[in-house]
Amino acid sequence: MKNNNNLLEIPNINSKDAKLKKLIYNVDDSLFNKDYYSNEKFEHLCVCSGGTTSSCAKNGFTTLDLRKNYSKIHLDRKSNLVTIGGGVIMGDLVNHLQKNNRSFPIGLSKLPGAGYILTGGVSPLSRAYGLAIDNIESIKGFLGNGTFISLKKNKIDPEKQLIWEAIKGAAPFFSIITEMELKTIQSNPIKVIEGFVNLNELSEIIKLSEEFPENISLQWIYAKKIYIYVFAELKNNLEDKRTEDYLILLEKFPALENQLYENFNEVNFFPKELNLYELNANNHSEVISLLGEDLKNDIPIFIKCLNEIMDNKPNNSCYVASQQLGCKTKKLNNGSSFFVHRKSTWKPWIYASWKKNDLQEKAMALDWIYKSWSKLKSFYPNVHLAQLHNHLNSHEEELTLAFGNRMNELKTLKNIFDPQGILPPL
Ligand SMILES: Cc1cc2nc3c(=O)[nH]c(=O)nc-3n(C[C@H](O)[C@H](O)[C@H](O)COP(=O)(O)OP(=O)(O)OC[C@H]3O[C@@H](n4cnc5c(N)ncnc54)[C@H](O)[C@@H]3O)c2cc1C
Structure with missing residues (x-):
């Protein structure tokens, strides 16, 4: 990956041209230090996975680029579940799966990253296999207040149920997902x-x-x-x-x-x-x-x-x-x-x-x-x-x-788990 200190090498040109304040590769405690972000400019942390949107980098904002350190892909041949990092792009995922004759309902382009999955994920295969979020089995990551979370389908404590539901479709507002486990499908002609x-x-x-x-x-x-x-x-x-x-x-x-x-x-x-x-x-x-x-x-x-x-x-x-x-x-x-x-x-x-x-x-x-x-x-x-x-x-x-009608629940989650507004605002 080619980049200098304040530019990102990514597909979205708006974000590629942005003059970053800082580029970070790891999710660690310093990320959640509010002193980093200036209130006056409504500054928040931008997160980059596939880098295909105009919101993963902005002039004067810090970007967390997940592509370097959260890019692992592992397919478990017994369960046919694949574990991916939060910075994996969909092309790399399907290429990896194809080696084992498996696939995943990615969208119309191979460029998008984990943002594709977390925002819903509409695929030409969705009518048969659901949205990408319907195929999430478990996630790991951090809430905007720095708390580590690890959630697995059908094993969610009642008090975490709302977080699990909101991760599927609204994750970017209150969490940083570093790992996901996904169901895969048989690869067919x-x-x-x-x-x-x-x-x-x-x-x-x-x-x-x-x-x-x-x-x-x-x-x-x-x-x-x-x-x-x-x-x-x-x-x-x-x-x-x-x-x-x-x-x-x-x-x-x-x-x-x-x-x-x-x-x-x-x-x-x-x-x-x-x-x-x-x-x-x-x-x-x-x-x-x-x-x-x-x-x-x-x-x-x-x-x-x-x-x-x-x-x-x-x-x-x-x-x-x-x-x-x-x-x-x-x-x-x-x-x-x-x-x-x-x-x-x-x-x-x-x-x-x-x-x-x-x-x-x-x-x-x-x-x-x-x-x-x-x-x-x-x-x-x-x-x-x-x-x-x-x-x-x-x-x-x-x-x-x-x-x-879930907007109020999302606001509540944002207030509790990203009280300092470190992640993109609602
Ligand atoms: C050519 C093209 C074709 C597309 N086709 C489809 C399609 O067929 N179906 C469809 O549903 N969508 C499609 N999209 C839309 C795309 O899936 C979304 O815009 C998606 O959000 C892009 O994700 P990204 O990781 O590439 O983007 P990025 O710009 O890297 O991320 C977008 C935002 O998502 C959040 N985010 C990303 N990763 C994480 C993470 N790990 N944890 C927390 N937040 C995160 C961040 O807030 C980030 O700013 C397409 C987009 C393009 C450019």
Whole structure:
């Protein structure tokens, strides 16, 4: 890892450009010394795992970079549980697991780190295996007051139950997770049907997808053009026959192509042809993720709304995309996580970027994000807090729409376990 004292070598360009006050690699007592952080600037400790968000490093703030000393991965071949450090990125996890023919429901990119898991974790495999948080078996880490915690599913003392539930979806606000034990899954072949479509075709494909069984999911991205992926896990002959019955309905879309992959690891989302700006070193960006239920009869008005949003985008880097959840993500919760919008079946996200020193373009891009969000609210009223935005005006609303009726419990946990506000604010 290349870095000098006050810069981080990470995928998110906003955070990569931040001039850090200090970079720390270990969780030790000094981290929890309030004297470190200045009250006046609402300064807090930033935590970096995969480094894919705009909140893991900030000008003048200290970052705890977990990638160096919390990067171990160990698969127990008997239990098929994998133990990972809090600084492991999802690509390294699935590469390790694949050597033993196992896998994990990671998201659409291999770059995100433990933040992917702790904030929920929506995967193309989630309809069959749940969210990433539904696959956590145990955790170790520290609360914001410096107390060490070690929690194991089904062995939680009643007084720790709320902490366990909140770790699954809201961990960053009151804890630093240094280790997690996760369930793994059998690695199976994947069939992907992908390609460019027009708006009418997208409308038809969304309609078909709302009837998909749990092993098939749709993801689409509307940048300059619209690209879709229908992702199907192939498990056994009986189910594969049923899967084919659904996939055959996609044959009428001429530009779509079938690809068969030996395993999930080999699938790469977001093709180069889309020219996405995500990793463009000259740009800064923000993204807001939403949650909502099936569109059903609203598909035509949603498509009209999407068209308007894309007509108004301030530059070519902006896009709207969506991934499908549902099936198991609705069932696996048992009331026990802070991913509260379990009825959700779609997670769209709005992405905007701007030339990094162009404040006018930044203002226009953020304005577009907020206006687009406002338009999409009638279809997707809730938020998936995959990115912390305590540096943006929308933070409070995002929190309320993400944690719903559990917001007060989260505030209580924050007050008790991070009383000095060392971790990101609520
Ligand atoms: C290209 C791309 C594709 C994505 N696809 C998906 C997807 O398919 N599904 C999905 O659900 N999300 C997806 N995301 C969103 C991503 O999972 C979240 O933004 C996630 O929070 C990023 O985690 P990170 O560790 O990489 O980020 P970081 O920037 O390192 O961390 C983000 C924040 O999480 C907290 N955090 C991270 N690690 C820890 C820890 N060990 N203990 C306590 N707090 C911690 C910190 O507060 C930190 O500031 C995608 C993001 C990108 C960039």
